[in-house]
Amino acid sequence: MKRKHPTSPTTKATMIEHAIKAAQKNFHIFPVHPAGTVRDGRIVDKEPMVAWGEAATTNIDQIIEWWIRQPTANIGISCKKSGLLVVDCDIYKQPWHLKGTSHEWIHNLYGPHVDGEDCLRAISERVGADWAHTRQTYRVQTGRMGVHLYYRWPGEIRASQASPVRGLLDVRTNGGRHGGYVLAAGSATAAGPYQCEADLPIQNCPTWLIELVREKLAPPRITTPLDHTGPGNYLGLIQTVRMAHEGNRNQATFWAARCMCADGASQTVCEQLLTEPARIVGLTDREIFSTIRSAYRAQTQKKEA
Template sequence: MATTDRYARARHPGHSRQATTLALAHALSAAERGLAVIPLSRTKLPALRSPHRDTPEPPAGPPCRGECGRLGHGVYDASADPARVREMFAAAPWATGYGIACGLPPHHLVGIDLDTKTGTNSSTALRELALRHLFTIPPTVVVVTPSGGRHLWLTGPPDVAIPNSASRLAPGIDVRGAGGYLVGPGSRTDHGVYATAPGTAHLPPAPCPRALLHILLPPPRPATTAAAPSPEDTHGHGLIHFVLAAHEGQRNTRLFWAACRAYENGIGPTLSEPLIQAAVHTGLTPREARSTVASAARMTGRRGVG
């Protein structure tokens, strides 16, 4: 083990035994909650290298995902068994963090990664998505990254595999699903420490809202034929009535949803002013209504209102 430690320190000059001890303690705590974990290096990558790196696997057949019985298969090594977790960290004494595998029972974790490094406001983008699709993020575990980003922990259905994606929902919003992992709180990286946001450490991961789950899944294949829209849909009368029927507390949400549908169907520029007038009739100010419609135009990649 002493030889391994010297080798590890040579490869990782900033490493200390204390960092590994802390990472292991945090990983074992996560495992107690039923979360499957793996050791990570300071670069946030799996700390154990593939056992097949010097003997490439034959091109035929699927790649080994741990069937060989050795460590080094990344997220496929993840375990909530304390003995297995200790074994992995013993094999990677340079580890300074841990990853939490997504999509595995009992939690079937789904991670919403709100990035800050893309120059976009991912938190605003998530709020606009929530308005557009009529969902709210329930109280749940939130992990703050060294760069100021946030990881929201949600749980998915056991029979649905949520795919990983990068900026598919909106710029700066990544999704960690089946086959992916989240950097666990307490992990130390080259850029700092991951920490649980105040007041969320003891919360269980909240169920993913059904409307959000719908957009996290791969888009369905386009139909070969599409029914022609009705005259009412063509002119947007139904969307206007939807806004006019809004009660206090749902006026902005209904306007945003209707404006998104209008722009998605190519009638946004024509319908924006009637929608604004309908929203004003329900009690929104012209400025509020115009701002909401402009947000919908941006969200759907269309040109905003003037």
């Protein structure tokens, strides 16, 4: 479904009203930097203003205190604390080329301009689910005119935060140390506002969707974790990542990966050795692989300079 931002004027609720409404839905919320906030030359209007993993709450007094202090703050929802799975269906930024991937068949149905909702619909139909019923849940249109679909997630099941279709279909729930978070209706980023598209009851997560996003068994452990193609011993780097504190986890992983690249270890070996310790300290697979890619790119550029 292709969406447009509304052009007709509507009565605009204050951000604190949106925050209270979210809390009344039993969403555990926290303040996020306001739309267009720039820090160190980059936009941070999706970044929390507090230690959200612990701070997210439904306590109205705390919420009022936060938004009186910062009336234009965006509203973040902790999916883990709220017992939610939120499926983020993004829109295409360019024609997506899935040829040679397990999702190539999606192009056969929808052509080159595939968006996240196309993907989710195609997957649901492929497993025999009723797409119309699947969509009958609370939905929020995002600033980029994608859509968030909200479902109740069974807390006893651990979810992955890996993208079912990278770049188009993401999930936020209880994966990782604190789970994931999304912006609530009423928020706005530089791309546009987040608006409730369907204020429906949040339905239980369909079984097929649980199976799609639940945490998969980790790959078999490497029997000799220090065997690799380079000459170094990486136990110290592995321990550095394993002992990293929150706020330093990405930096520690980035530094360790650059050291391994400089030592001659392949990116594949680096991912094999650093993924487990990075998971232990709470990074998602998406964050881990992205950080390692960035580290190898930076180190390679340094070598070539």
